[in-house]
Amino acid sequence: MFVLYLNSTSLEEWLLVFFSLGFLLFLIIAFYNLFFHPLAHIPGPFWSRISGFPSWYYACRGDRHIWLWQLFQIYGDRVRPQPDMVLFCDPQSYTDIYSMKSNVRRAPFYGAFQKNRHEPKTVTVLDTAEHARRRKRLNPILLNEKSIRAASKFVIKHVERWVQLLTEDNEIATEWSSPANFSRKTDSLTFDIMGDLNFGVSFDIKEPEENPLKLTPFYIIQFLRFSYMMGRAPFFKFLHGMRPYGFDYLLEFITPPAVQRLNQFIHNSVSDRIALQKEQAEKPEAQRRQDTFYFLYEAKDPDTGRPAYDEAALRGESNQLLTAGYDTTATAISGIIFCLTGDPRRHQKLVDEILSTFESAEDIVYGPKLLGCTYLRACIDEGMRLNPSLPSDLPREVLPGGLTIKGEYYPEGTIVGNVPWALMRNQEVYGDPEVFRPERWILDESTGVTQEAIAQAKSCFHPFLSGPGNCVGQNLAMANIFITVARLLYHLDVRRVPGSTFGGGSPTMGWGARNKNQLQLKDIFGSGREGPEVQFRKRAFVS
Numbered sequence: 001m002f003v004l005y006l007n008s009t010s011l012e013e014w015l016l017v018f019f020s021l022g023f024l025l026f027l028i029i030a031f032y033n034l035f036f037h038p039l040a041h042i043p044g045p046f047w048s049r050i051s052g053f054p055s056w057y058y059a060c061r062g063d064r065h066i067w068l069w070q071l072f073q074i075y076g077d078r079v080r081p082q083p084d085m086v087l088f089c090d091p092q093s094y095t096d097i098y099s100m101k102s103n104v105r106r107a108p109f110y111g112a113f114q115k116n117r118h119e120p121k122t123v124t125v126l127d128t129a130e131h132a133r134r135r136k137r138l139n140p141i142l143l144n145e146k147s148i149r150a151a152s153k154f155v156i157k158h159v160e161r162w163v164q165l166l167t168e169d170n171e172i173a174t175e176w177s178s179p180a181n182f183s184r185k186t187d188s189l190t191f192d193i194m195g196d197l198n199f200g201v202s203f204d205i206k207e208p209e210e211n212p213l214k215l216t217p218f219y220i221i222q223f224l225r226f227s228y229m230m231g232r233a234p235f236f237k238f239l240h241g242m243r244p245y246g247f248d249y250l251l252e253f254i255t256p257p258a259v260q261r262l263n264q265f266i267h268n269s270v271s272d273r274i275a276l277q278k279e280q281a282e283k284p285e286a287q288r289r290q291d292t293f294y295f296l297y298e299a300k301d302p303d304t305g306r307p308a309y310d311e312a313a314l315r316g317e318s319n320q321l322l323t324a325g326y327d328t329t330a331t332a333i334s335g336i337i338f339c340l341t342g343d344p345r346r347h348q349k350l351v352d353e354i355l356s357t358f359e360s361a362e363d364i365v366y367g368p369k370l371l372g373c374t375y376l377r378a379c380i381d382e383g384m385r386l387n388p389s390l391p392s393d394l395p396r397e398v399l400p401g402g403l404t405i406k407g408e409y410y411p412e413g414t415i416v417g418n419v420p421w422a423l424m425r426n427q428e429v430y431g432d433p434e435v436f437r438p439e440r441w442i443l444d445e446s447t448g449v450t451q452e453a454i455a456q457a458k459s460c461f462h463p464f465l466s467g468p469g470n471c472v473g474q475n476l477a478m479a480n481i482f483i484t485v486a487r488l489l490y491h492l493d494v495r496r497v498p499g500s501t502f503g504g505g506s507p508t509m510g511w512g513a514r515n516k517n518q519l520q521l522k523d524i525f526g527s528g529r530e531g532p533e534v535q536f537r538k539r540a541f542v543s
Contacts, residue, residue, distance in 0.1 A: 033083040038411050044071065044080035052082035052234030059232035062225070062522035065391035065421040066512040072422050082234070085415040087393050088405065089422045091429070091459035096405040097396055097416050098467040103403045106131070106469065107395035107415050112231030113525070119316035122472065123324070128399075131468070137308045138317070138472045141295040150290040152366035152479050154196050159484050160361070162189045162206055163491045166536045176535040179497045183334045183529050187217045190330040193480065197292040197325075198318045199269040200276050219262035220323050221528055226259055228525040266322065270315045292321060292476070321473060327526040328389035329477050332463075333484055335387025336380055338503060338519040338532045339436040341496040346438060350379050351489050364486045366479045373486070378438035380481055384463040385424045386436060392523045393417035394465060420462065421521075429460045434515055493537040503531015 030050035034040060040049075048054045058064035068087060071079040077089045088094070097104060105128045114124040122134040141147060166185065167177050188206035195203045205214045230236055255263075277297050280288045288294060296317060299308040309317065340347040353375045358364050371377070398414045410416060425433040430440070440457055443449060464471035471477070488494065504516040513520055522528030 037083060039080055039083070039086060039414065042078060042080035042086050043075040048081050049083060052084075055082045055085075056229075056232050056234055059392075059523065060229050062524060062528065063513070064232070065419060065521070065523045066510075068392065068419045069422040069425065069512050072419075082415075084413065085395070085417075086405075086410065087416070088418050089426060090406075091423075091426075093405050094418045094423065094460070094462065096403070097418065098394075098462075098465065098469065100467050102396070102467065103399045103401055104396035104416065105399055107397040107417075108237045109231040109395050112227045112236060119312045119319070121316040121320040123320050126397075128468075133303075135468070135472065136302060137299060140302075141299055142292070142472050143475055147290075147292065147295050148475050148479050149366055150295075151197055151292060151476055152483060154291060155193055155480050155483050156365065156487070158189060158193045158196065158202070158206075159487050162192075163488060165206060165208070166492060167538050168208075170538070174537065174540060176495070176537045179500070179533050179535055181502070181530060182337055182532050182534045183330070183503070186330045186333045186337075187326070188214075189484070190326050190333070190480070191217050191220075194322050194325045194329075195269075197476075198322050199273045200289055200291060200293060201269075201272070213265075215258075216262065216265060217326065219258045219265070220326060221524065221526070222256055222258040223262050223323065224327065224526045225522075225524040225528070226256055228523075231525070263319075266319050267315060270311070270318050273318075274311060274314065293318065323526075324471075325473055325477065328471075329480050331387060331389040331521070331527040331529060332380070332384050332477070332481050334529055334531075335519050336383030336481070336485060337488075337494065337534065339383050339386060339517075340379065341494060341532055341534055342504075342517050343436055346379070346436070347494075350375055350438075354486050354490050358486075358490060361487055361490050364483065364490060366483060370482050370486060373482075374442060375438060376482065376486060378441040380478075380485065381441050381461065381463075382436055382438040385461055386434075387519050387521065387527070388420040388424060388463060389527050390465075390525065391419075391421035391521050391527060392525075393419045394469070396469075421523075423460045423462075426460050429456055434518065436517070491539060493539060495535055495537075497533040497535055500531075500533040502533040503529065 033050045042049075045054065055064065058067040068079070068081060071081060072089045077093075078086060080086055088097070096102065106124075106126045108126065110124045110126065114121060120134075122131065122138055125131040125134055162185075166180070170177050185206075192202050192204060192206050195201065203211070203213045203216070205211055205216065230239075233239075273293050274297070276289070277294065293314075296309055296314060297307075300306065301308045340350065353373055354364075357369065357373055364370060395415045395417045398410050398412055398416060400412045402409055402411050403414070403416065404410070405416065424430075427433055439447065440449060441454060443451060443454060464474035464477070501516045503519050505513045505518050505520055506516060507514050509520070519529060519531060
């Protein structure tokens with residue numbers, strides 16, 4: 001009889017049974033998440049406490065950081081944006097989560113940025129011991145003065161050519177150039193720099209000639225956006241667990257063509273760079289091209305003394321350095337210039353410091369004199385505070401034994417983190433968090449900027465993260481930013497196109513994005529952006 005019933009059941013009836021069971025399962029899970037889950041007492045939106053789909057929805061839109069900021073305004077400095085996650089917005093929780101001794105590891109989210117198991121990246125390694133081993137190899141390469149000074153020579157070469165191109169269309173040297181989208185100009189500069197440092201060749205996308213590689217920054221953004229949406233998906237933890245069982249092939253199948261082109265570009269570029277490295281092996285060290293890839297290729301494992309990276313590992317690390325270094329540095333420079341061109345008084349104050357400190361552009365090199373420019377450093381820090389390269393949370397998974405955050409215990413498996421966009425706008429810490437005010441970083445007790453006030457501001461300021469997961473390329477990034485901003489403002493007047501609000505907020509963009517003086521960022525595990533719309537003019541008195 002049962003067999004006869006199965007045979008007689010129509011497809012529509014089976015679908016009804018299937019969806020009824022699915023809906024019942026959803027209700028059971030939702031009921032558990034609302035009332036019996038260990039995090040049930042944490043405040044948050046109703047739908048977010050029962051499902052991870054609202055968080056994923058905002059990740060797909062690119063404004064998840066704004067949504068999280070809104071939640072902090074509504075619920076306080078602790079929210080539950082999805083059933084297994086608690087995010088915070090205060091300095092104490094930051095220390096508890098990201099310190100060296102915190103009982104956490106990277107969340108499965110990071111696995112979305114791993115192309116496959118054969119080309120590992122340090123940033124995507126979840127195991128804490130393995131991550132520590134990889135950082136032990138990378139730190140001497142990217143954090144030492146020798147490699148930074150070597151890299152800065154390549155940075156200067158590109159910045160000088162870039163500055164020349166910015167005013168090349170000026171018929172009269174003293175006139176303003178045509179309006180330009182500064183983010184696109186910065187993208188071309190930082191991509192050429194990172195390409196030169198990682199692959200031994202300048203791809204010259206900043207040059208005016210036609211060049212098929214000019215689409216590569218677009219491919220990088222598509223890679224970040226696609227990987228970010230995958231990593232934020234409620235079902236990604238399950239998919240990530242399927243990697244040993246063929247998920248890599250499925251991921252490759254659904255990868256957008258633009259991302260596939262980027263992967264092929266990096267594969268070919270690393271092969272060419274390895275060939276160049278082998279050609280130079282017979283030359284004395286002083287005659288070899290000492291870029292970032294050189295130091296990676298020559299690195300030795302501190303424990304075994306053998307080469308630290310095979311070819312697959314070189315592809316993975318080069319991929320990481322190109323995508324991360326290009327986007328984060330470009331975002332920082334674009335954000336800083338957006339803020340400066342919107343504040344003529346502070347802009348001029350910075351120009352005065354640069355022109356009075358350096359006798360010529362050739363003096364602007366990585367070193368104590370440049371790093372000692374107090375107002376320049378303050379403007380850079382303030383620009384990065386308002387325009388974080390990674391605006392949303394950098395999630396951590398609590399390990400067995402749990403974690404205490406601000407005196408409250410969170411069990412194993414809880415995903416925790418801070419949200420840079422919200423943390424660096426903490427009203428209690430900054431007072432006027434939406435205002436571009438570099439002076440908040442400079443000691444001046446006559447204006448109320450005390451050591452205590454600066455320390456308080458720094459407690460929420462972590463543009464490169466901190467602890468064991470901090471950005472390994474932060475010294476190189478800062479050298480790039482210092483050199484670019486200083487040389488740009490030494491050579492050229494820069495102004496916002498009169499009346500332009502391109503790249504800023506507007507009333508139609510909703511709560512949290514209405515400020516026209518704030519560069520609007522797209523949250524893609526990076527920061528997509530447009531603007532500001534600027535013009536350039538050569539300084540007549542600068543040789």
